[in-house]
Amino acid sequence: MISFFNNLKKGSSGNSSFSKIAALLIHAAKIDQNFTKEENEIIKETLIELGANRSNIDSLINDAVIIEENSNQILDFTKEVKELPAQDKNRIVECLWKVIYSNKDVDMFEANLMRRLAGLLYIDSKTMGNIKEKVKREI
Secondary structure, eight states: OOOTTTTSOOOTTSOHHHHHHHHHHHHHHHTTTOOOHHHHHHHHHHHHHHTOOGGGHHHHHHHHHHHHHHOSOTHHHHHHHHTSOHHHHHHHHHHHHHHHHTTSOOOHHHHHHHHHHHHHTTOOHHHHHHHHHHHHHHO
16 A cells, blocks of 8 residues: 655654654544553554554554653644645544544544544534544444
């Protein structure tokens, strides 16, 4: 699979953009106070699917956990995603919904996060709803 993240900026670690995207996914997983192994595996597989290097995925996740814990706002994570083409943003939103639906339930904090992200990423409510329904059907 050709990664659509080839054009992302890389920091000194070589994974700056992936770390921020991973931090956003981790934030979604942790927002319900229940970050499970299943969610962690979904995040790892998603990052690999998006083009992250499989050999250093654990290091990438560890870096992202630290970034997420030290951040006080999701704007830090959305800057990279906001600049991507609509198709790529939609793919990341789909991954976010997969993480959220991994426990078969969406709580009010997760729903609120996704509403905020739709605005921050400039994704209209129809597109957001379509992506959400697609993920629900797959699960």
